[in-house]
Amino acid sequence: MFxxxxxxxxxxxxxxxxxxxxxxxPHYLQKECINCGLCKMICPEGCIEGTEKNQxxxxxxxxxxxxxxxxxxxxxxxxMVSNQGTE
Amino acid sequence: MKQFLEGSWAxxxxxKLCRPGVISAYPITPQTHIVEHLxxxxxxxxxxxxxxxxxxxxxxxxxxxxxxACGVRSFTCTSSQGLMLMAEVVxxxxxxxxxxxMICANRALSAPINIWNDQQDSVSLRDSGWIQMYAENNQEAxxxxxxxxxxxxxxxVMLPVxxxxxxxxxxxxxxxxxxxxxxxxxxxxxxxxPPYKLDVEKPLSxxxxxxxxxxxxxxxxxxxxxxxxLTILPEVGxxxxxxxxxxxxxxxxxxxxxxxxxxxxxxxxVCGTIKDVIDELxxxxxxxxxxxxxxxxxxxxxxxxxxxxxxPYVGVVDKNIxxxxxxxxxxxxxxxxxxxxxxxxxxxxxxxxxxxxxSIESVFSQSKEKVNSCTFVDLHNDLxxxxxxx
Numbered sequence: 001m002f003x004x005x006x007x008x009x010x011x012x013x014x015x016x017x018x019x020x021x022x023x024x025x026p027h028y029l030q031k032e033c034i035n036c037g038l039c040k041m042i043c044p045e046g047c048i049e050g051t052e053k054n055q056x057x058x059x060x061x062x063x064x065x066x067x068x069x070x071x072x073x074x075x076x077x078x079x080m081v082s083n084q085g086t087e
Numbered sequence: 088m089k090q091f092l093e094g095s096w097a098x099x100x101x102x103k104l105c106r107p108g109v110i111s112a113y114p115i116t117p118q119t120h121i122v123e124h125l126x127x128x129x130x131x132x133x134x135x136x137x138x139x140x141x142x143x144x145x146x147x148x149x150x151x152x153x154x155x156a157c158g159v160r161s162f163t164c165t166s167s168q169g170l171m172l173m174a175e176v177v178x179x180x181x182x183x184x185x186x187x188x189m190i191c192a193n194r195a196l197s198a199p200i201n202i203w204n205d206q207q208d209s210v211s212l213r214d215s216g217w218i219q220m221y222a223e224n225n226q227e228a229x230x231x232x233x234x235x236x237x238x239x240x241x242x243x244v245m246l247p248v249x250x251x252x253x254x255x256x257x258x259x260x261x262x263x264x265x266x267x268x269x270x271x272x273x274x275x276x277x278x279x280x281p282p283y284k285l286d287v288e289k290p291l292s293x294x295x296x297x298x299x300x301x302x303x304x305x306x307x308x309x310x311x312x313x314x315x316x317l318t319i320l321p322e323v324g325x326x327x328x329x330x331x332x333x334x335x336x337x338x339x340x341x342x343x344x345x346x347x348x349x350x351x352x353x354x355x356x357v358c359g360t361i362k363d364v365i366d367e368l369x370x371x372x373x374x375x376x377x378x379x380x381x382x383x384x385x386x387x388x389x390x391x392x393x394x395x396x397x398x399p400y401v402g403v404v405d406k407n408i409x410x411x412x413x414x415x416x417x418x419x420x421x422x423x424x425x426x427x428x429x430x431x432x433x434x435x436x437x438x439x440x441x442x443x444x445x446s447i448e449s450v451f452s453q454s455k456e457k458v459n460s461c462t463f464v465d466l467h468n469d470l471x472x473x474x475x476x477x
Contacts, residue, residue, distance in 0.1 A: 001311040002245075003304035005184055006283055007292045 013062075017045075022065035024080040030054040032075035039069035039078060089265050094225045094257040095120030097264045098164075098190055101229040103134050104272040105188070105236050107162040109154035111139040111147045115169040116202045117254035118192035122164060144169035148176035155185040156293055158284035160236065163187065166254060167194035170208045174215075180247045181216025181309065183294050186239030186281075187247045188232060189217075193355065193406075194254040195438040203439020204254040206355060210383075210407040210415045216309045218248045218316060219384040221354040223340075225262040227381075228252045230335035233272055234327050238320055238336075242282050244312060251383075253356040253406075255439070267331055275330050313385035320382060338387035340379040341394050343369060347376030349454050350395060352420050353404035354380045357442050361404070364447040375451055380416065388423040395420075401430045402454030404442075408434045413461040421460075429454075435464040 050056030222228035235248035324336035405414020417432030
């Protein structure tokens with residue numbers, strides 16, 4: 001008899017882990033963006049999408065609210081806002 | 088062909104006949120000769136395998152876990168402290184359902200440092216999810232290695248197998264062994280064809296996080312598989328007997344138990360001594376017998392119960408001690424038998440203390456006299472003090 005033993009790549013994306021998020025989440029202002037892509041690269045969850053200026057956003061199904069994207073943004077175009085009551 | 092061989096050489100020959108692709112082990116007395124011989128076979132070109140040198144047993148176990156996960160039949164062996172260092176990986180190997188075969192050359196655990204034989208090392212890892220079999224002699228060990236791969240690699244089983252051989256007594260003992268030919272073993276043991284493996288063409292992750300939502304099912308699956316092994320193992324034993332003519336691969340062996348009034352239960356090489364004592368006592372008219380446990384995990388509870396059903400007095404010989412409780416085998420024999428049976432436990436032979444014919448005779452008579460769950464046999468009382476001394 002066998003139970004859960006192995007997983008194929010990307011299958012863990014079935015688990016929507018955004019519910020584990022801390023008290024804050026990123027709010028992309030989409031005003032000063034220069035399409036440098038730093039937020040996308042630093043995200044430990046790989047849950048930021050976007051390829052053009054002012055079009056980046058975080059997938060809140062996976063975002064943990066760590067704030068690294070807001071911290072690294074050279075244009076301060078990402079704000080961390082309260083997570084409360086917005087789910 | 089019958090050959091007069093040192094145990095370790097015979098075990099290395101048996102492992103070689105199974106054509107492992109990767110061998111990794113770290114030297115530790117009394118296991119060293121086994122890997123030494125295997126490394127020689129590879130260096131001579133007699134065995135097409137990779138021997139991977141490592142810095143510790145933890146790494147040796149990790150290497151064979153990795154190679155087996157890649158779909159390659161793998162072999163390792165260790166002893167005592169080495170097995171303790173491997174312990175973390177030993178559990179992982181079973182949890183990841185990798186049918187690695189390991190020979191454990193049974194040796195005492197420190198402290199005090201002791202390189203001699205008892206079975207504390209492998210018995211301490213009885214809960215790890217490995218199939219554990221104990222050999223009485225070198226022929227049996229050779230047979231269990233060959234059959235061990237076959238049992239573990241069954242797609243329904245996929246569990247690792249530990250063949251336990253008493254250190255020095257078997258590993259360094261010279262005996263005649265009927266060594267099968269490569270052709271015979273190739274016919275008996277097909278190439279390893281796992282139902283899952285790591286493959287860049289078909290990516291897969293193994294050994295992942297399993298939270299409260301999935302973990303207990305993984306344990307249940309191993310437990311149910313262990314129960315299946317109680318049926319599968321004797322089937323492989325029959326197949327083995329047909330091919331090689333020997334009955335080595337089994338759950339238990341009954342020796343002159345039919346009309347026995349007192350029976351000992353034991354595992355490993357001590358069974359040879361017990362059989363000799365039984366023959367002598369039988370000549371004097373005493374009705375004595377032996378129940379040898381070959382397969383300790385899965386524990387053959389039903390077979391044990393049946394074998395001992397008509398025996399009123401039972402003595403369990405443990406070459407291990409669950410300190411603060413009793414010998415490990417005693418607990419399980421007690422649990423397997425009805426409450427009215429008189430079962431005594433004897434701890435003996437720890438750290439290489441000789442188990443003589445006299446010791447066995449006294450255990451037979453003590454088993455009939457008075458029930459005691461944990462009697463240490465052949466203690467030197469002059470070495471025991473109530474207060475610290477140097």
